Amino acid sequence: MELLDINTLAFLVFFGFMAAFIDSVVGGGGLISIPALMWTGLPPLTVLGTNKVAAVMGAFTSFVTFVRSGKVDGWLIRRLFPISLIGSGVGVVTVRLIPSEFL
Structure with a gap:
């Protein structure tokens, strides 16, 4: 670098x-x-x-x-955190699949 x-x-x-x-x-x-x-x-x-x-x-x-x-609300966080984590992972994989020239 x-x-x-x-x-x-x-x-x-x-x-x-x-x-x-x-x-x-x-x-x-x-x-x-x-x-x-x-x-x-x-x-x-x-x-x-x-x-x-x-x-x-x-x-x-x-x-x-x-x-x-x-x-x-701890109960709500425990329910929504896994969904957020999965969504983050899907977003990262999606962006990595898009060519950098397009981004």
Whole structure:
């Protein structure tokens, strides 16, 4: 993996903060981070994976906050988690089957 030059790194840091801010306020930070990552020339699968890691971290911190406040229904989570996990797996397999030129 090659190192990023200072201008590309500054670009990614700026748009990363902008995406995180927008995502924390109204959601949809991926609409900023995905084009910024694509502009750097990264492969589409890497861009989607990088964006998803950021989204998972944001969702996890929100989940922890809700659990601590007592607003989470454990019974519902135990029922829906397996369905979510299967859906995630199907989504990953589907994206991997699509040619990167199309993505």
